[in-house]
Amino acid sequence: MGDTQKNEENPTQPDEDKQQEEPVEEEVREEIASELSLDPEEQSDLLDKLTKREVERRQELGKAIRQKIEWREKAKQTSQKEESKGNTQESSTDVKATIREEIERMELEKMDVPKEIKEDIQRVAKLNGQSVRDAAQDPYIKHKLEQVQRSQKNEEASISRTGKPSPVQANLNEPPKFDYSTEEGRKEAKKWREKVKQQGEDRA
Secondary structure, X not given: OHHHHHHHHOOOHHHHHHHHOOOOHHHHHHHHHHHOOOOOOOOHHHHHHHHHHHHHHHHXXXXXXXXXXXXHHHHHHOOOOOOOOOOOXXXXXXXXXXXXXXXXXXXXXXXXXXXXXXXXXXXXXXXXXXXXHHHXXXXXXXXXXXXXXXXXXXXXXXXXXXXXXXXXXXXXXXXXXXXXXXXXXXXXHHHHHHHHHHHHHHHO
């Protein structure tokens, strides 16, 4: 009877007792791997990060619960009631959403596409309620990626052409007039004769 009365006064006491327990990392890791269908061997790094974050979250939650219980006991002793100042327990849905967001962010970072395309993928994923991997296959994203790749190829081709100009052929029928009275003019005439000679050898 006494236990029943205690549970009626504190209906959340069993949950609070459980939440105060120190989380076991291996158990948390197994839970996350099972919930998100992750491979513990192939996705070990991702699983380690998610496990560390979840363990820290549960530790903070346990700390908040213990503090809440202390406040409640003090309120009973002094016959005072304090209003709760916020919900200290995240819902399971919120936790899963946070983990999925982290996975999506890491998937996006691994994609070998320009930054502006990553931003487009993120927008399409959010708009259509799909993963970034699926959004990357969207026809709009593929079209944008083709445009960027085509533009990059054109720029590279333009730079290549600019960097390697075609040699100017000397006109054998219309030799230029040189000022043989100056040293510079004589040098230009010598260069022209060498170019004519070179063209003749190339043609031969």
